[in-house]
Amino acid sequence: MTLWASLTESIFHYTGLSPAAFFTILAIMFVTYKIVCGMFVAAGDYVEVKRANEYVVREPVQIGDVTEEDLKAYDGKDPNKPLLMAIKGQIYDVSRSRMFYGPGGPYALFAGRDASRALALMSFDPKDLTGNIDGLSDAELEVLQDWEYKFREKYVQVGQLVSHQTTSEASE
Template sequence: MALQLWSTLKEAIVVYTGLSPTTFFTVLAILFALYYIVTSLFGSNDTHQRHGTSRDFDAQMEPLKPPVQIGEVTEEELKEYDGNNPEKPLLMAIKGQIYDVSQSRMFYGPGGPYALFAGKDASRALAKMSFEEKDLTGDISGLGPFELEALQDWEYKFMGKYVKVGTIKTTVPVTEPESTGEPSESTSRDVDASNPNENNHEAEASKPHENTPSETETAAVKSDETPSNVDADKE
């Protein structure tokens, strides 16, 4: 019965396609292989693209939640906002100021090139353009003028691009040694929640006033004043 079916099929193939059954099945296999390659290249369907990454994919597809102020948190608490919990925003800090970087999940989210900065104050790493573990800290003591300037540029970039959502309660000094003219001290520096920028007054004495936006400002507002205006002021 099966043999009969097979020979009928072979005959039908020869009659309808003009190809021998061997050639016909070879062509069919090549067409399937091509289809598979093309669909995986252009990512047009679920089966090829989403293996192992479906969680990240889903997270990227979800609409961004508006930034929420988290106020004053410790470095330990900030670690929970490293993008591994999709329910929580993706946060990163520079000079003790925490920014919501959820919109740049491709940079800072799990698997991203800068994921190591997420949930941390990455001031030292950014100042030194370093990815080393020991530099993943908000401690900027002992940095040179070029490194501090690089850090300042990063801060302007973040102020303009992201919404500031809080400050780090820390014992690590974040004062810029240069601007005070004194060596940095490792005394406790708790940030006043009612006025988080107050503690930076000394450190930021050299910076124009408009670079210390209030908690409630949006990224859009900030981008009006930084960094171009500030750079102009500096010159």
């Protein structure tokens, strides 16, 4: 009994609470902790969710000469295909930046296209999603050149765009 008396005296001395109040508060704190922890995904569950949403990052594969129509198939909708984008006719594998260029990303509309004009104009207008850079000012061409340098530095060039006529003539 001396242990219990010593414990109750210590609780009152350090907290100013009766043992009943102290243990009630302790129980409430424990229940609150469990409820708050239950509101979040358990660490084991997070690993499973991440694994389910993970896509395979592959080494870039050279695709060679493709048409703009063929490039559209590499817009990120098919997780088994690389995510590609072109600047000034040069195609880059942007798969490692899927969160930006993939579906739902802020720059997803550029994927699977030559976005030269849109990048030069800093535009998200669908009519600017073209490789046509005719009529751009020197300042806009400089902006485009900066984008091209960034892409060359960060991504692997995997091919280049060719016109549909060029590929049709080559197959004849």
